[in-house]
Each structure stands twice: as C-alpha cells, then as structure tokens.
Amino acid sequence: MIGWFESCSVLISRHLTLPALIHRHRIWGPWSRMNVFIYSAYTLVNITLVFFHTHSVTQAGRRAGELALINLIFPLSATHLSYLADLLGITWRTCCKIHQATGWMSVALLCFHVVAECQSRGFSFPLGALRNISTLIGSISLAALAPLSLPWLRRRCYEVFLRSHQALTALFVYGTWRHLPDQTRLPKLYLYAPLVILTLTTLLEILNFCYTNGLFSGHGAPRAFVSFTPEGSLTHPKLRKAAQIRIVLPRSIKIDAGQYINLWMPSVGFWSWLQTHPFIVTSWSRGKHDTIELFVQPRSGMTSDLLSLAASAPGCPVSFLVMFTGPQGTSEIVDGYETVLLVASGFGIAATIPYLKKMIHGYNNCTLHVRRLHLVWQIESIGEKTLPFPVSQHQH
Template sequence: MIAARHLLRVFLTLVSLFASHGLSNTIAVNQECVSAVFGIIGGLNFEGVGYGNYYLGLCTNPLKTISVYANSKTYCPPADLEPGFSYFGWACQEYGGAEPISQADLAANLTIEAIKGFPVLDQADSNPLINLTTPILITRDWFDLGFRTEDSWDYEARTHRAYGFAMYGFWGGVILIGTLHRLISVINERRLPPSSTDPEDTGRADSREKSASGTQSNAYSYSRITKHLTIPSALPPFRSQLLFGCTIPTRIESFVILSYWIISFVLCCVNYRPFNGNLYWSAMSPQIWRYVADRTGIIAYANLPILWMFSGRNNIFIWLTGWQFSTFNLFHRHVARVATLQAILHSIGYTAFYFTSGEGATISMSFIVLFSFSWFRRKIYESFLMIHIILSVVVIVALFYHTSIFDGQYDPYLWPLVAIWSFDRFLRIVRVVYCNLHVQLHKKSLNRSIAAISYDQDANIIRVQINTHIKPRPGQHYYLYQPFRLTGWESHPFTLAYWSQSTESQHRGQAGAPATGSTTVGSIAASSKAMEGEYLMSFWIRPQDGWTRHLRDLCLKSSQVPATSKETILLEGPYGMSEPLQKFDEVLLIAGGSGIAAMVPYVLDYISQASNKSSRTRIRGLTLVWSDRNRAFMHQIAQQELAAALTLNEIRYISESTDSISATGSLTIDTGRPDIPTIIERAATAATESGSRLAVMTCGPAGMSDAARDATYRAIRTRNSSIEYFESAFGW
C-alpha cells in the first residue's frame, strides 16, 4: 500500500512537471508573491484615477501603484521582484488595457525612507479602507494570509491543468505500448522463415525453429504472456455477447478501462488546499466546491479530444497499434462516460456557486451517453447516430459559449474537436471520391462505380456488386451509401466478401469472365462501364430492418429471377486490416451465417499464394467451419465463389456438424450445430503434435464467437502450443 502511494505521488509529480511547461495563463511560483500583493491592494479603494475599477486603479492610480511596489519590496524575496513585476505588467495590459506606471516614474516614493513613512493597515481596519488618500503598507499577517490564498489558488490552477494533461499521458502510454507490442510481433513474425506448403511436410517445423534460436524462445514466451491478456474475456464466455446489456472487454481491455476509471477518480479527489480565512472565500466549503468544480471541468475538457479521436473511422492509432475499430470504440464509450460524469460533477459544483450556461453542455453529454447504450445502438442505430451527431454539435457550441468569458483560455481543448471531426469527414469524402471515380488519362475518360443488386429468396441473401479501381484485400470492409435516398447521408458497413478483376473483353461478354456469384448480376455488371484493371467487388447482405430491407424490396419489385435492381451506391473505404494468417502453419476458419463473407477472401487468398512459388506463406492446411440455417445459401457459395477451393486437398471443410469432415475437397452438408470447442480442441491437439502454429479466426453470431474465443484460450492455457485467435466483428 505504501509502495502504491509512493508510485502515485511520483506519477502526479511527473505529470505536474510535464504540464507546467505547456500551460498558458498560469502564474509561475516566483510570481506569486507580487500577485498576492496586488491581489490585496486591488481590493482597496484609493482616491483618484480608476476609483472602483480593479485593474484600471492598480495600473494607473499612483497611490495604488506605489502601494503595490512598496509592499512587494517589503515582503517579497528580491529574486521574485522582477518576474513578479513582469506578471503585474502583463495583467495590466491583458485585463486593464493599460500599461502600469513604471517604477522609474515613482522612484521618489519608493525609497526606503519613504516606504517606512507609509501608514500600516491591518485587515481588521475597515473604516480607513474605504477611501485611501496615501500609499499604504499592509501588516505581515495580512500579507501572509494573502500569499497563502494566492499560493493555494495558483497551486490548484496548475494541478487542474496538470491532471488534464494526465489524460493524454495515460492514453499516450496505452497507445505507445500497443504500438510497441505490434512492432515486436511483426519483428518476431519476420524472423520466422517460410515453411513448406506441401501438405506431406508435417515435420515439427515450429519446434525446430524454437530450439534453433534462443530469440525464438523468447518471442514464444512473450507471445504466450500477451495471449493470456489479449484473448480471454474478463468474464468468460461473454465478449461478443452482451451481459445485462453491457459489452464485456478482454482482460487487457478491462485493465486499461479500469485503470482509466481509477486514475480519473483519484485525480478528481486528491490535492486540494482549502483553509479557513481564505481571502477569496473565508469558509472551507465554498473553496472545496470551487476547486472540485474546476478540477472536474478541466479534466472533462481534456478528455474531449481523446473522445473525438477514438470515435473516428480515420483514426491513425488503428494503424499504429493494429487494434480493431471496436477496441477504440469501446475506449471511446468509457471516455465519454467518464467525461460526462466529470461534467455533471462540475455543474453540481458550480451550481453551489451560481447557475452557469455549462449545464446545457452537461445535459447534452448526458443524453449522448444515455442514447449510446447497446440497446439504442443495436435497435435504432441510424436514429442513435443522428442523435449522437446533433447532440455532439450542441456540446461543442455550448462549451465554446460556456468558456467564452475566459478569453480563449479553454479553446485549445475545443478547437481540436472541430479539427478532428472536420478532418475525419474530409477523409471520408476523399475516400468516397477516390473509390467511385476513376480517371484514365491515357483514354481521357472518367468512370464511376455502378452497383448491381440481386436478392435470392431461397438463400435470403442480397448480393451487391460494385466496380472500382481499388485493389481489394482480405479483411477489408467498406461503408455503402445510397446517395439519392431521403437519408442518403447514412452509411452502412459491410465486409468485402469476394472480388474478381475486370477486363474490357470480359465486359463485352467474351469467354473468361470472372465468376460473379449470379448470372443475372454478372450481366448487369457487365453492361456497366467498368474498364480494364478494375475490380468487381461483392458484398453479401442478409436483410434485416432499415436499409437492408429497403434493398431487398427494391429487388423484389423486379420481374427478373433472381430479383435484381440497378442502383447508384457509393463505396467508402477500405477500412480494416488483413490478419497475418499466412504466418501460421495451420488455419482454422469458423463462420456463422453471413459471416462466411469474411472467410472467403482468406480462402481464395490462400489459393493464390499457394500457387505462387515466390510467396512466403507458411500455411500447410486450412480448415473451414461454416454453420448456416439456410442450405440454399451454402450450396450457392460452394458452387460459385468456393468452387475452385473445393478441388484442393489442402483445404478441409466442416459444415453444420462435426461428422462431415472431408479431406478430398468434397463438401457435405448435414444438420445440427458444429461443436466449436471440440473442433478447436482437435485442431490444437494436432498442431501441438506436429509442432505447428495454429491460427483460429471467427466471424459470426456472438455466441459462436465467444465459444471459439473461450475454447482457444483454454487450448493455449492447457497446451504448450503456439495458437493465436482472430475475430472479425464490427464494434458499434
């Protein structure tokens, strides 16, 4: 406990030292003495210029200015006079709009003999303080009280700002650790030489590599440690599934979130210096209310740029750390909750003083958090998103208005929000233009993307096929817009399921056209103006409510079979990153329902790399497990997109039940649900016996994903084998 307190003290000290170099409008320690003097003198009334005007009197009334200089020379250390008078001059210009009378102009009144002749006033002398006619000195006790008041106020101001900076220090440390983890992982992976892709070569490749190098052993141990933090849920088996409507993080995510909550709570509670007799507020209660209100308000402001940054699609930290958007979205929600709670405490504290316009921002933030709970996000996502954006704008405007009286002091917290939001929206527009318009200078043509949509009632699947010049990769997802709808600003994320490269000959209907997944859709796409070198991207969508149901209804209006429609749909992307499955010896893909869309690109990518002699893929065997209630959809994908894969012996399939395993390339569909834990257990056992590295990847319903995650972690915990878990899922 003592060690923990010591570490906390060291942390807070470092934060204070770091922040003190970047704070504006903060008094330095060697300026406090003079500031305390003119704080007391400024409250007195002298005859002449500036009577009743605080700064005008301090800076331009000779009696008052002489009193400031005289008391400063009497009570302040000589080393503090020059910086203190410099601050005095700055305050006169900033707040009084006037230059202070210089010491040179008042030199005759500031000699030692002249100062000794000034009357000395005590704080209790109320009558002489009404209308003073000569320069004065204050008593030592009065000065000491004023200095303590000033010192406490300045200490709190520096501490508030420093603890606001602590939020950047915390999340900066988290991002740095994540970046270093990714860097170490990449280095470790590159040190592994490619193994043979020959299925007959089942030697203990990984074991040989570990024994050959102590470095590999260290990397293996490091990997084992991180997997115990990154893979298991904090409350197994819940991760993709909700527990009482709440998202359950992994262990490492839970540690980060819990640490953030604890640090935020502690920083709002420690290092206050109230005392009886304070010249600003004599009682301790209003001092505490004011300090708590300022502390929570400033930390809430400091959290806002983090909150906005973590919410964006174009988040550079995703690339640096390799974390999924869902991880940052999880952090985003907790930062929002902490900032909102701090804003509420800030408003309560100031309400004890006086009602302020900041309550509007606090109320808006509270509603944002309320409407961000999982029920709203999942049931009425588009309405949630619109409410979220509108209330966010209200928050920014209200906060600018709330702190306008501070002459831009808090703008450095607020303008980054505008910049982050504007930059993210600008990049979205750039992505949309880049994805959907293709300029071919040598042909002097401008091509745009056209979408062909079909709906198969038997498979209950919508296929959206769009031509683009962007080269696709596995693991990518795109946001789709239908711009000419009333709600054309809405965007909907979908995993890229399949693609094929287009050529002019193929679009003229000649032989060699790529498999499109639907003859009708293929003919519609072929009639578009897709040019050589472009790609036909396919998205498989299971219709639910909202926009997906709208697409289905558009197709059903057609008289063609299958139901088709030709619409203007815009792409925005690509987002997401390919998982490094090619670095593993064995790959187990587990899909549920339309989650097969995330797996097909990896299967086809493996086929492409396996046929390329220069490829560095390590994969010797790939197993696909796919469970779906709709057999028609499974047959359709097997006969079209996966047709080439079914002919390879290196790819094994398990569909619907664990009894239908084929090593010859054929596909058998049975009834029942696959036993995910048993499948992973068998794969882990085989990988351990052969010394192989195993990758397990899932995409599907929450229950299936959580079962796979839990089973993978149990396999890692019980076996000394190299297993990694990947999950393809959107985090809203």
C-alpha cells in the same frame, strides 16, 4: 529476442488477454483481465488528477471540467470511428472501446464539475445571461447523450442513434464553447485541439472519398448491380432471401481480405440518402479490384428495401448509383501459419470467403505457409448449391 518476445506474448494472452472476468452481457462485456486492469488504471489516473493538490471542492470541480475536455479529444477527433481506426492502425472494435471509455469518463467528470459548481454558487443560475443559457444547452445535450449511448437502445434504432448522437454532440460542443470564460485560454485550447483534428481528419476523409469514387476521373460514379437470390437456389433456409451486389468501379483500388466498405445508396428508399451501411467485401484478388462483390443479409431499413427492389425483377440485376468509403478495417495476417481454422455460422460465411480465396491462391502459388485449411460452418443442411458465391475448389 524474437523467441523471448513470442514467449511473453503467449503468457500475456494466456493469463491476461483471453481469460474473461466478466462474460458477455447485453449491456456490457466481455471484459478480460487486461480490460479490467486498463479500465481501472485509467479511472484511477483521472481521479488522482482531479484531487491532486486541490484545496476545495470547487477547485476539484474546475479541474474535473478541464480533464473532461482533455478526455474528449479522442471522441471528437473524427466523424467516423472506422476512418479514425484506419488512421491509427487499430481495429474498429478497439477504437470503439477507447471512444466509449473516454466518453463515459468525460460524462462522469462533467457531472462532478456541475455538482461542484452548483454547490459553490448556491444553486444560483439566472437564465437571463447568455452564458447560462449556453451552459443549460450543453448540460441538456449531455444528459440526453448519455442514455442514448446505452447498447440496448443503440442496437434497436441505430440510424436514429447515430444522427441524434452527432447532433447532440454538436450542441454540447457549442454550449461548452459559450460556457467557457474568455479570460481563461487553456480550457478553450482543450476544446479547439479536437476541433482542429476533426477538421483535418474530415478533410482527409473527403479527399479519400472523392478519389476512391473517381469523382474527378471522368469515368463517372460507381454503379451497383443488385441481383436477388431466388427461393430454392440455396438449401439453407436463412440464406434463401439474400441479395448479391456487384459494384463496378471507375478507379481500381486495392482491397485485402477481411476489409469492408460503407455503402451509400440514395435512390433505394425514402430515407436511404441519410443511411450508410458497412458490408464485408466477399471478392478478393492479388492485385487491384475493378469490381467489388458484396453479399447482403436483409434486416430492416435500406437492406430490406434493397431486397424488395431486387426481388421485383428476378433474373435481371437492378442498377443503382452508389458511393462508398473505404476499404476500411484491418486484415488478419495468415502468412506465417501452416494450419488455419475458420469458424462461421449462417451469413458469417461471407467474412471468411476472401480469406479462403487468399489462402488457396497462396497455397497454389507457394506464397504462403498454409498447408492445412479447416472450415467449420454451422448450418442446418448442406447441398451443392449452399454457397451463395463461387469459390474455386482445389484437391491435393
């Protein structure tokens, strides 16, 4: 059975998962054959449910509104997709794809619902009624929410997008709740279900946040010691301006290779108390961690302010009060492979360091099957001080 399962897995990967029908684009993609099949089937199921046994456009529009609420159960189930992905045991990228697919499907269904309702009422929409005002609030929130979710706009102002996305979603939920008639309980049940799930996941996330940060352990909050990588210590020009963060934890936690934490440093800048940033953990140990090491690539906002503060005191780490959520993310299983190839470029080397440490440790202690390890790092120049963090070197 194991051999048959592996053969089917190889065939699925070769013919469905790996070949790309739509290559990477700045707006969409890449989409493999499997992605196109799943999205097409998902769309076809929703269209069938909208028009199945419906006798008028009005009835189809009302069913579309109910289906939109059902599709919104997943997007409204948690405040952070990374925590929801960990609860479901899937990758963050897969969780984002599900979130996007269900969100855009809900937008399409609600647009059809609005058009059908306007056609049945003859565009009669008096604003004197409170229910109509709530409907207008929900519609405007949805109309603003959809274009703000486009990738090219989201990448340019991510922090603004994130907070506006959450605020507009809350307005949309409020407008929808007031729009639903009191005599129909089933549509409101579709709205209450994700709100109950959201409350439970938020409560679990808060409890996990308090535990990992040791807020009630009596050992104080985590402290971050930020040091600046001075000019000339790294030979690669893109790695010269960087910051290394060492977080001292009040409570030991288990972190696997490839996992990351969301860091909150309220005292770094004026708006930093509103920002959380994900960072890959570059340290690894077989047991639990008492400290966490991070390598920060400065871009803008909090990371740029952090680099400026660290550079103002060269040779002396700057201390900050920090809070974090995590560890989050899934770790790639490398136990059963004898040959491993790692590919990185520039700052991407930080994500491979924990795997390197793990596999070297497993090779030396005969706990992994890894025998050959190849690292391909795209870099302009190589010197003895290129690596921005220490890695044990072993020759066999």
